[in-house]
Amino acid sequence: MEDEVELLRQASVNGVFSSADAERHGIPRLRLVALAKVGLLTHLTRGMWSTIHTVDAAQTHLLRTVAIIRRLRQPAGATAQSALVLHDLPILDTDLDRVHLVRGRGHATRRSHDYTVWGCAGGLRAATRPPFVDTPLACAPVAVALTHTGVTCTPRAALAAADAAVRRGLVTSTEIEVAAADLPLGTPGAAAVRRALADVDGRHESPGETLTARVMRDLGYSLEPQVWIGPYRVDFLVTGTRVIVEFDGAVKYDDRQAIVAEKRREDDLRRRGYVVVRLMWSDLHDPARVRRLVVAALTAAA
Structure with missing residues (x-):
């Protein structure tokens, strides 16, 4: 078995091989099924396999994207959430059961x-993501993939990924704006995607910060991101006030030293005259609660 798996590993490109590749090495399809049943292979899609054991849905999706691109007869590249996974960008509100591809030409x-x-995406690019994708894989331009994400998932999913992509220098806000404007007439949700992507800000350092800014904006507050107050950099300052808004994605801290350091930081910020509002994921689904917290903080800081 080990010799067979090693042969298949050598026959793989980006961790993926086909049934035909296996047959060329003298390993029939029924043998592949048997190896998969004992956990030595992963069946990705019709006629495509991998020797890699993935640890999460994103890794499995990436391998399936590689497999389907290779299986298709016409050239195609990853787009929408499939391109986000390829570029290691944040994925929110995302169904990873379906692979999304785009043609280099043709419109159907x-x-x-x-x-x-x-x-057609107006031309394909190439990207890698070691250790799985070492051989360049075709994909849509990042700006196009982000707008497709907004259509296939949610506008906020596109925005969270777009902030990260701009922060990493993969794309500019102008390129994203142009791609959003180029969504075909009649595309479902196109207007909402354009509105969301108009607020791209690469200063946001996590999806939680992106969504915090969006909720606060929807509530009518203006925020200044990544503000230095003495030796501390805070996530947001409510413009024109002494109210700090911080996003805390952790349910709890396991490191006691981290708890103590965070408390000292917050105490020092209060001594400097600031009021801290700390938000978690659950708060971002409850704008009314966020408003109450901010109103209370504004009152305390007045």
Whole structure:
């Protein structure tokens, strides 16, 4: 078995091989099924396999994206959430069961049971993501993939990924604005995607900060991100006030030293005359609670 798996590993490109590749090495399809049953192979999609054991849904999705691109007869690249996974960008509100691809040319959209191929993206690029994708894989331009994410997932999913992409220098806010404007007439949700992506800000350092800014903006507050107050950099300062808004994605701290350091930091900020509002994921789903917390903080800081 080990010799067979090693042969298949050597036959793989980006961790993926086909049934035909296996047969060329003298390993029939029924043998692949048997190896998969004992956990030595992973079946990705029709006729495509991997020797890699993935640890999460994103890794599995990436390998399936590689497999389907290779299986298709016409050139295609990753887009929407499939491109986000390839670029290691944040994925929120995202269904990873379906692979999303885009053609280098042609405009018709094709759907299968486990993938969708969009029309022309205006040219494909190439990207890698070691250790899985070492050989460059075709993908849509990052700006196009972000707008497709907004359509296939949610506008806030596109915004969170866009902030990260701008922060990493993968794309500019102008390129994103142009791609959003180029969404075809009649695309479902296009207007909401354009509105969301108009607020891209690469200073946000996590999806939680992106969504905090969005909730606060929707409540009518203006924020200044990444503000230095003495030796401390805070996530946000409510413009024109002494109210700090911080996003805390952790349910609890396991490190006692981290708890003590955070308390000392917050006490020092209060001594400097600031009021701290700390938000968690659950708060971002309850704008009314966020408003109450901010109003109380504004009153205390007045």
